[in-house]
Each structure stands twice: as C-alpha cells, then as structure tokens.
Amino acid sequence: MFEALMIRHTNGATTTRLEQVDPASLPQGDVTVEVAQSSLNYKDALAITRGAPVVRHFPMIPGIDLAGRVLHSDDPVFRPGDQVLATGWGLGEKHWGGLARMARLPGRWLLPHPAGLSGRQVMGIGTAGFTAMLCVMALEDGGITPASGPIIVSGAGGGVGGMAVMLLTQLGYQVVAVTGRAQLQAYLTSLGAAEVLPREALAPTGRPLEKARWAGGIDVAGGEMLATMCASITQGGTVAACGLAGDMALPLTVAPFILRNVRLQGIDSVMCPRPRRMTAWARLARDIDPTRLDSMLHDATLAEVPDLAPRLLAGHIRGRTVVHLSASK
Known part of the structure; x- marks a missing residue:
C-alpha cells in the first residue's frame, strides 16, 4: 500500500x-x-x-x-x-x-x-519553470534579445511569472514585473525585476494600440491584460501567452499584428514534444540561478x-x- x-x-x-x-x-x-x-x-x-x-x-x-x-x-x-x-x-x-x-x-x-539539480530544485522548477522557459525560448525564436528592450511579465507573483522574471534576468533582459499584490515588490525585485507595476498598468483603455513600451511579454492571465500587453509591444516584438488566470476571452483587434508586426505565440507545456522538453530542461539546468530559485x-x-x-x-x-x-x- x-x-x-x-x-x-x-x-x-x-x-x-x-x-x-x-x-x-x-x-x-x-x-x-x-x-x-x-x-x-x-x-x-x-x-x-x-x-x-x-x-x-x-x-x-x-x-x-x-x-x-x-x-x-x-x-x-x-x-x-x-x-x-x-x-x-x-x-x-x-x-x-x-x-x-x-x-x-x-x-x-x-x-x-537534470544533472546539477536536486530533487527539491527540480520540483521547485516543475511545470511553472518549464513553462517559463518555453516562454523565454519563444521570445528568442521571435528574435528578441536583451538589446531589444524591456520585457513585461504578468502574474509575476505566481509560479510561472516569478520563474520568468528570474530566468529573463539571469539571461540579461530588463524585466518589468506586473502583480496585483503590492506587498510583493521587494520579493520581485530580489528575483531581478527592474520595475514592478500594479495590475492596473495593463488595464484596458479601449484603444486598438497603446504606447509602444515593451519589446516582448510573457502573459499568464489572458483576457484584457493580454490584449493590452499586445497593444503595447514595440515594432516586431513577441508575446508568449501561457495561461488564462484572468479570462479565456481575448478582446483585441488585429492592429498590433498588422501595424507593428507583433507576434503572439501560444505556449502549451502539457503536450510539448519530448525533444523541446529536453532542450528546455537542459536550459533550465544551465540558466537557473540556484540562490534566487x-x-x-x-x-x-x-x-x-x-x-x-x-x-x-x-x-x-x-x-x-x-x-x-x-x-x-
């Protein structure tokens, strides 16, 4: 038993x-x-x-x-x-x-x-860290580098968001973390966030395009937050969408995609093929910051x-x- x-x-x-x-x-x-x-x-x-x-x-x-x-x-x-x-x-x-x-x-x-990681660290990473790494890889596939500009991450207080902040920082990106919990500012800064914004920073305005502010984004919320994020990405930027904690609906126009050449990449960590899983876990073992983890x-x-x-x-x-x-x- x-x-x-x-x-x-x-x-x-x-x-x-x-x-x-x-x-x-x-x-x-x-x-x-x-x-x-x-x-x-x-x-x-x-x-x-x-x-x-x-x-x-x-x-x-x-x-x-x-x-x-x-x-x-x-x-x-x-x-x-x-x-x-x-x-x-x-x-x-x-x-x-x-x-x-x-x-x-x-x-x-x-x-x-993965070599070099304890069992506790592997499960500390888990689906959250694996998903975050797939998001980072999607930004890289879109040609987004640390020199491209800041990256915005929604739901940064959660597992995927926090892992994304940590990984992006370790790879040299400037990270803007978004959270609905103001008390997490010091925690997110310790993970490497250069700036911490309230959830209202991604509140909808009804405009098809917002001021272009971020070279890329990682979103766990879906809904209006993802729509506003897409509308705020700079020319040729990429957004990786991996969750629907806010809403499954996506109320946006085609403007970011046809006027700014924004790429929206969906991330499926559940049925991800084995070769990409192997690549992602090798990256995690190499790129994770054990102290921050x-x-x-x-x-x-x-x-x-x-x-x-x-x-x-x-x-x-x-x-x-x-x-x-x-x-x-």
Whole structure:
C-alpha cells in the first residue's frame, strides 16, 4: 500500500483526502516510479478544491509534476534506480498524478533527472519553470534579445511569472514585473525585476494600440491584460501567452499584428514534444540561478496540501510549493 491524495466525486460532492492505495490499482504504464517530490500548481489547486472540469474522471490522484526513482520499467530507456521527472501529459487530470508516493506512467512521458539539480530544485522548477522557459525560448525564436528592450511579465507573483522574471534576468533582459499584490515588490525585485507595476498598468483603455513600451511579454492571465500587453509591444516584438488566470476571452483587434508586426505565440507545456522538453530542461539546468530559485520555494508534506490549495487560489502563496513525499521535509 502507498499513501496518496485522492479526489472522489460521490453523490454530487467532490472530496479530497489522504488514502492508502493498493499498487495494483495504479493505471496502465510501463514505468513505476517511487515519487520523492511533487509540487502544488494552480491547476492542482483547482482540481483539489473544485474537481471538474480539471479532473476528467474520478477517482483521481492530482499532481501535474513528479520526480523520483524508477522501481520497475518495461521501457528500455529506463532502468530501476534511474532518477526521473515528469510534467504535464494529463497527469492529475486524466492519469493519476504525482501527489502520491507511487506512480505508474508511460516511459515516453519521463525525462532523466537534470544533472546539477536536486530533487527539491527540480520540483521547485516543475511545470511553472518549464513553462517559463518555453516562454523565454519563444521570445528568442521571435528574435528578441536583451538589446531589444524591456520585457513585461504578468502574474509575476505566481509560479510561472516569478520563474520568468528570474530566468529573463539571469539571461540579461530588463524585466518589468506586473502583480496585483503590492506587498510583493521587494520579493520581485530580489528575483531581478527592474520595475514592478500594479495590475492596473495593463488595464484596458479601449484603444486598438497603446504606447509602444515593451519589446516582448510573457502573459499568464489572458483576457484584457493580454490584449493590452499586445497593444503595447514595440515594432516586431513577441508575446508568449501561457495561461488564462484572468479570462479565456481575448478582446483585441488585429492592429498590433498588422501595424507593428507583433507576434503572439501560444505556449502549451502539457503536450510539448519530448525533444523541446529536453532542450528546455537542459536550459533550465544551465540558466537557473540556484540562490534566487531557493528564495522562491516553500516546502510542504502531502498532508498539508489540501489546506494549501485554497490559499494558493486566493493569492496568499507566492512562488513555488514543493511537496515532499517522504515522512519528513
């Protein structure tokens, strides 16, 4: 038996609690992993507190990230004892995820543990840091360099936004961080932000084009904030959009795209192909600032996760929460 956080939906009600699970109940897959660390993401918090629509079927073990040691493998790429990680691929949504002491999944979803990073650091990065790196790579693909001008990052107090601020700073970009929490100014400055703006800086004005201020942007909010960001990008700039924390709708005109040649690049970290995943994780291992990363991290046990989830949704937790699956943190 192994301990897991289990979401069940019974008689119209969704419940989440710790359970002892029989390993024979694990879903299909060719690699079984002893999970050492996972993390608490926004999507995990939604699944834990609300169930559907994040959870596609019940019962479900949440956790879109996991890192640990291979126990058994029918995949020739991996052998027992290998240190591995997985993010995305429907973990915690359609396939039992990482908030458990054991997981079974297809070997093609796994990546080798990046050299030079601890398990805590890997899960501190997790989906948030992986997504942020994909956003940075999208800016680079658009030809945006540190010499191009400042980069604006929305939702900077969250996991993806904070990781983006840190990575961009480490790579030499001037970063403008946007947050709805004024108390995070010192924290965002410590991550490298050259300027911290309130959320109102991306409030809609109704104009198809705003003053051109930023060479590029990374947006986690969607909706009006993304529309205003696109309208404020300089000629030939790029915006990487990776979230919809604000709104799924996008109320903007074609003006930024046909008058300023702005590029809007969507980022999908869930189904990202393996070769690009490998590239992104190699970059993370090379480009991450360990000191700044550690300043973003909080530690939790599996038993603490149900109480942390609503706090994360309410914006009361900054940075990243690493969940340790061993008896102690």
